[in-house]
Amino acid sequence: MFAKSIILSLLTVSVANAHFTLRYPEPFGKSAAKQDQGPCGGYTLDSNTPVTQFHVDGDAVAYASSHPEVKVLFRIIEGNSPDGPNSYKGFPIVEQYGSGDFCEPRVTAPKSLVGKQGIVQVVQNAVDGMLYACAYVRFVNGVNSNLPDTCKNGTGVDAGFAEDASLEAIFGSSTDTPSTSETTSAPTATNTPSSGSLKSFSMVGGVVGIAIALLGGL
Numbered sequence: 001m002f003a004k005s006i007i008l009s010l011l012t013v014s015v016a017n018a019h020f021t022l023r024y025p026e027p028f029g030k031s032a033a034k035q036d037q038g039p040c041g042g043y044t045l046d047s048n049t050p051v052t053q054f055h056v057d058g059d060a061v062a063y064a065s066s067h068p069e070v071k072v073l074f075r076i077i078e079g080n081s082p083d084g085p086n087s088y089k090g091f092p093i094v095e096q097y098g099s100g101d102f103c104e105p106r107v108t109a110p111k112s113l114v115g116k117q118g119i120v121q122v123v124q125n126a127v128d129g130m131l132y133a134c135a136y137v138r139f140v141n142g143v144n145s146n147l148p149d150t151c152k153n154g155t156g157v158d159a160g161f162a163e164d165a166s167l168e169a170i171f172g173s174s175t176d177t178p179s180t181s182e183t184t185s186a187p188t189a190t191n192t193p194s195s196g197s198l199k200s201f202s203m204v205g206g207v208v209g210i211a212i213a214l215l216g217g218l
């Protein structure tokens with residue numbers, strides 16, 4: 001019985017620590033250890049923060065998710081502060097299903113930001129609370145026609161538009177109106193198989209399999 005509870009708590013811990021990893025644009029930092037801390041998952045912008053070009057008419061935001069069901073906000077913030085006064089919805093709120101790689105290749109920003117720096121913030125409303133990651137970007141014209149390799153969807157990963165009051169509330173009651181993007185393209189659901197997610201699936205399968213085997217033997 002003792003061993004059984006240890007195994008169950010180990011499984012719980014591994015899930016709770018995983019959260020998501022922002023892959024593109026290049027994040028402030030890669031650890032998810034403080035991902036429940038807003039606005040940027042425990043990271044702040046400094047002189048070593050990488051800068052990625054971000055195309056205002058459509059660019060990729062890619063992450064790997066350990067959660068099989070989250071709601072996601074892609075928020076565009078003008079300037080160097082994640083608490084800056086001007087922020088915009090880069091895409092309608094999405095509900096992502098299935099764990100693994102996920103990419104939204106048509107996140108947009110207002111054209112007025114071209115030539116300026118800013119922050120792409122990804123906020124997930126997940127089973128273990130609100131999770132945050134940020135990337136520092138320089139806004140450029142046009143659409144990114146050369147999407148990164150990290151922009152892919154894992155096997156079984158799908159998405160649809162969603163509503164989420166907690167994510168909407170991030171915009172607060174400021175006079176700043178989230179941009180009503182005219183984007184009508186649906187979230188990607190190409191389900192291109194990805195070796196990365198297959199690997200993590202089989203890893204999880206292995207852990208669960210071992211746990212089940214051990215439980216069976218108790």
Ligand SMILES: [Cu+2]
Binds near residue numbers: 018126
């Ligand atoms: Cu999590």
